[in-house]
Amino acid sequence: MARHVRDIMTSRLVTVEPQTPVTTVARKMRDEDIGLVLVMEGDELRGLVSDRDLVVRSLAEGGDQEQRTAASACSGDIYALTPDDGIDRAVQLMREHSVRRVPVVDHGHPVGIVSLGDLAVERDPGSALGGISAAEPNR
Template identity: 80%
Template sequence: MAQHVRDIMTSRLVTVEPQTSVTAAAQKMRDEDIGIVLVCEGDELRGVVSDRDLVIRSLAEGGDQEKRTVASACSADLFTLTPDEDLDTAVQMMREHAVRRIPVVDQGHPVGIVSIGDLAIERDPRSALGGISAAEPNE
């Protein structure tokens, strides 16, 4: 059984710069079949923007989405895990902050993302969430 975040995190990162339009970020999420992108300047993590952030902080506000940047839709509180932290810490952080995904950083640089689905697959693969998380995405 995995013990550390590094054992279950997704290491394929999708990033955008803060000045990227929310439309471009949404298209990237669609094309990559993901629900979150990391907002980076160079290799420094500056924030995250999720599909929900785009709806609540951008689309619902109206206006020209091509002119609105991901910087305006980012989650205000940025918290992260390190690859060496144990999985209980990840669970506790997700509960405390009511989030489904947390960026993983090593010496300040993003190296992965751990999701509630990753934890469900590891901890209880026969659960409904574990099964859904392990399934192929809908087309």
């Protein structure tokens, strides 16, 4: 059984700059089969855009989505873990802040993401969420 975040995190990161149109962000999510994109300014993590953020902060507001940017849709509060944090810390952080995905940072630089699905696969692979999360993507 994994003991640290580094053991279950996804290390494939997809990033965009703050001025990236939300339509580009959405296409990246679709093409990469992911639900979270990191908003980076240079080497600094500025925010996160989730699939839910796109719906609630962008699409629901209406207007020209080509004019809306990742910065306008991103979650400003960033709750992060380190690779050496324990799995229990990841569960606690997600519960405490009601988030489904958390970036993993090492010395200030993003190195991965831990999702609720990653935790389910690790902790309860026989559960519905564990099974769905472990399945091949629907394309």
